[in-house]
Amino acid sequence: MLLWPLLLLLLLLLLPTLALLRQWRSQDAKLSWLAGLQHQVAWRALGWAATWQRRKLEQSTLxxxxxxxxxxxxxxxxxxxxxxxxxxxxxxxxxxxxxxxxxxxxxxxxxSREQLLPPTSHPDLGEASLQATLLGLVALNKAYPEVLAQGSAACLTLTSPWPQSLPWPGKALGRVSTPGTKDPRVLLLEALRSPGLRALEARTAVELLDVFLGLEADSEELAGAIAAGNPGAPLPERAAELREALEQGPRGLALRLWPKLQVVVTLDAGGQAEAVAALGALWCQGLAFFSPAYAAxxxxxxxxxxxxxxxxxxxxxxxxxxxxxxxxxxxxxxxxxxxxxxxxxxxxxxxxxxxxxxxxxxxxxxxxxxxxxxxxxxxxxxxxxxxLSQTLSVRGEDIGEDLFSEALGRAVGQWPGANLLDHGCVESSILEWGRTGGAEGTGLGSCPFTGSMCAHGVCSQILLWALLPTTRCLWS
Incomplete structure (x- = not known):
């Protein structure tokens, strides 16, 4: 009669072990479970730290x-x-x-543009970068709850857009990109191998623009590397998806490569607005843009x-x-x-x-x-x-960058079917200096777009130049 209670007790003692063995029946399952646990612990730690930083921000701004x-x-x-x-x-x-x-x-x-955030030796500057990173991560997670899930984000540049690196929590959050990678091509390949990405990261929008231009230029080489399994296992189907997506042109390319993509994260600084506009109009069309901080x-x-x-x-x-x-x-x-x-x-x-x-x-x-x-x-x-320091002098005039961009936008609005994606400014050697009239011998007059004294025809020249077939990627 005592045998049955003993067997029942032994079975009860073995049940937890059997459950663990069933859960860890393979190495992959064990690693996945541990990674998920690390991710949850990391987010709790980040949440506590962000709450403390938010209280400090409240106190300082009051x-x-x-x-x-x-x-x-x-x-x-x-x-x-x-x-x-x-x-x-x-x-x-x-x-x-x-x-x-x-x-x-x-x-x-x-x-300043080359080095937005140099290494900070003083703890106060380091804490400011940490505050921007923690509050930015929490704000991004609140607005887009799925983009920072395990394996949902990838950085395409050697430097992250987050002002402060987070060695342990950042690694535990499960980024697709390999930490410490020195080759930007490897970062791009790792991202291309992951069709389920929800967030793309790059240090600046200008650098991300270069990444997409390089992706188009080296598309066949990248597709071949993915098909051959360099790095990782061979993925011929994913390589075929990459080729098919690129054949349809740059517009909406990011969403064709990563259908679940929601947001692009870059660090904002002076001179980034044009790159953000170009990305949003072409490669990253339909995606939100987020910058955790404005840096210098x-x-x-x-x-x-x-x-x-x-x-x-x-x-x-x-x-x-x-x-x-x-x-x-x-x-x-x-x-x-x-x-x-x-x-x-x-x-x-x-x-x-x-x-x-x-x-x-x-x-x-x-x-x-x-x-x-x-x-x-x-x-x-x-x-x-x-x-303020950025002015244009195409034909002898002196026009601020913001004023010129506004004037060019008005000019494009008068051109049916044209949308301004990006623009450049060069002096034209086609038109003679004084041909368009204005003040005698100078070619200056009241510009119909800027409303100020400048070389007549400057805005129309730029508009005509930008509509040439050689610049078709900038216009639609």
Whole structure:
């Protein structure tokens, strides 16, 4: 009679082991289960860290004046100038009087674009990048819940769009791309082998544009590598899908390659708007674009907490970088007017960003122009509308990039069936300088598109040039 209770007890003890053996009947199933567990733990850790960073952001944006005073104090403490007269002082007026505004040289601007976020040695700058990454990941996951699931995202460039790398949590989130890969071609091949992707990542939109152009140029070589299993197992059916998708042209290519794709993630900076527009009109048509932050060589300047917004909006945080706002109308003059603090920004107004470099203690006009569209506590929410330093001189005129783009858009609107995807600007040698009239001997007059004095026919020349068959990829 005692035998049956003993057998029953033994069976009860073996049931958990049998269940585990059944679940782990293959190595793949075991690895999949462990990866799923790691993914859940990583997201919980990220969620807790993001909640803490959100509380810190709330506190700093509620008391903007104190936060900017602290940022100014941090800048002055790190100054490398000998005998700095501002050490120990955080008076804004004294700071402005001793440090005049300077403009970034062309060399500095080029270096800034090449290196958006250099390695940050100070913990405050590193924490700002971490804050942008954590809050950006949570905001993206809230807007598109499936894009950050295990194996749903792939980075196509060597550098990630997220300002701060997350070694363990980032790896546990199950990115398709292999960490530490040095060859961008390998990254593209790994992404092409995964038709279930929901998010594409690239450091900037300009770099992603290069990736798609390279994909079209090397399509047969890439398809051959996938079919032969380099890297990974041979996937001849996937190679055939790649060839078929490319044969239909660039428009909507991303969704043909990855039917579940929802969003493209890139890091925003000056000069990226045109690339985003070109990608959205052709290769990434129908997809949303998200940038976790607006960055420059000095660090993170703005945080994007609203991925669902069609126009990228950024919250200008009060620190650790000391940021000032220069009214554009007055700032375009040689002797600029006084700058404003972030809390003094007025909705609807346009400002040029001024960033203080901590090492050399210089107040640099970045040339990036923003428009205030709202507020978060006492912190301004802005959209970037262009750069003051970028002007066009095609036939002797001097037109701002934003003004020219607006004029070209109006010109395209008068051309039935034409849609502007991207544009370039070159001087035409076809038309003689004075042929179009205007002021005698100059060819200058009131442009019908810009409304200002410029070389007649400039906008129409560019429009005609862009409609040539050689530029068919830019127009529809």
């Amino acid at each position: 008391y903007m004046h104190q936060s900017q005073q602290q940022a100014l104090r941090w800048c002055l403490q790190g100054a490398q100038r000998p005998h700095c007269p501002l050490r120990g002082s955080t008076d804004i007026s004294t700071f402005r009087n001793h440090l005049p505004l300077t403009k970034a040289t062309q060399t500095q601007e080029e270096e 060589s000095g660090g993170v300047l703005g945080l994007n907490l609203q991925p669902e917004q069609p126009h990228r909006l950024y919250l200008l945080p009060p620190g650790p970088l000391f940021i000032e706002l220069l009214p554009v109308k007055e700032g375009t003059q040689e002797e600029a007017a006084s700058t404003l603090l972030l809390a003094e920004a007025q909705q609807g107004e346009e400002y040029e960003l001024v960033l203080t470099d901590r090492a050399s203690l210089t107040r640099c006009r970045l040339g990036d122009v923003v428009q205030v569209v709202g507020a978060y506590n006492q912190c301004p929410v802005v959209r970037f509308i262009g750069r």
